[in-house]
Amino acid sequence: MTHLHSTSGTPAAGTALGRTPLDELHTCVTSHLDSTARTWFDRALAEATDRPGLHGPISVWELRLAEAGRRCGPEHADAVRVLILRAARADADTLTRVYRQGTGAERRAVLYALPHLVPGPEAVPIVEDALRTNDTRLVAAALGPYAARHLGPHNWRHAVLKCLFTGVPIDEVADLPRRARADAELARMLGDYADERTAAGRPVPEDLYRVLALTEPGGEPGGGAGSEPGAGPTTDMSTAPAPSPHPGTPSREDGKES
Structure with a gap:
């Protein structure tokens, strides 16, 4: 099932996610999702904002991070995850937990989110961990504005x-x-x-x-x-x-x- 109105991807993609204002990113994402994906995305943001409770050992909104690629398409998944993390007001401790427990795609989103969500150096260990991996996408994501600052x-x-x-x-x-x-x-x-x-x-x-x-x-x-x-x-x-x-x-x- 396609989730796009066109074949073009989200204008802010890859490492540009760390440098794009999040309100602008939200506009870009919603303009490229079809109605089904947009409905799911809006619900995921609301769940992250309201924090309605837990599903097993993790929050419901964390489950949405895992679903993002399937629900919104792989070309938009990174941006969607970053916006869910923003809606959840994820701090350095939460981002560290999501990074440690997440897949490569979820870890990448955490790295993109760092310059938007963590003003200080508390999350530097996440960056250092990503730089030790063989995953070149993680390495690239780790070297965004947050690493430049800290x-x-x-x-x-x-x-x-x-x-x-x-x-x-x-x-x-x-x-x-x-x-x-x-x-x-x-x-x-x-x-x-x-x-x-x-x-x-x-x-x-x-x-x-x-x-x-x-x-x-x-x-x-x-x-x-x-x-x-x-x-x-x-x-x-x-x-x-x-x-x-x-x-x-x-x-x-x-x-x-x-």
Whole structure:
């Protein structure tokens, strides 16, 4: 069964979900759902807002997160889940629980929701966990505006390197120009990685040169890919274990849900 009026997807999709105002996102979603899906979506939002009780060990609205792909279509599921989390006023503890218990798709939605719902650094462990996985969609979702504001320099540098290693487009890294500017340590790491690739007879990713250019002191702090002027890390996680640039722990499979 289709849930679309057209073949186009939700205008705000993927990592743009972390950067799109939620009222605008709601308008985008509802304009693309058919009447059946929209009715289900409105009911799910009402359940999340009212918190009518529990269904087994979890809230009813949490069950709707699992149903979102089937009810609204996979192209809208991420946005729908983010909006349900907003309606439920999910705090850092709730988001952590949903992330720990959820499928890959539900975890991705939690990561997209972080910049909208958690003002402080309390949810940084979720970001760090996502960066340790092999799921490139989780890695990309983890590097949105929330990570740009709160992920410490050490882990952030290794996350950028992991993007290059796993093929995650560097455009997915929010606020990249500002955070990379004049970062001599990041430049050193990029140079070492390029040397390793060259010595092994393997091509150097084009994105590496883009990031390397941004590390120059004269790099553009407020423009270019993934930038969000004004954001800045508020925690220094330099003593925490860094997410490996090489494949990490296997991620949970989404199953048939998306």
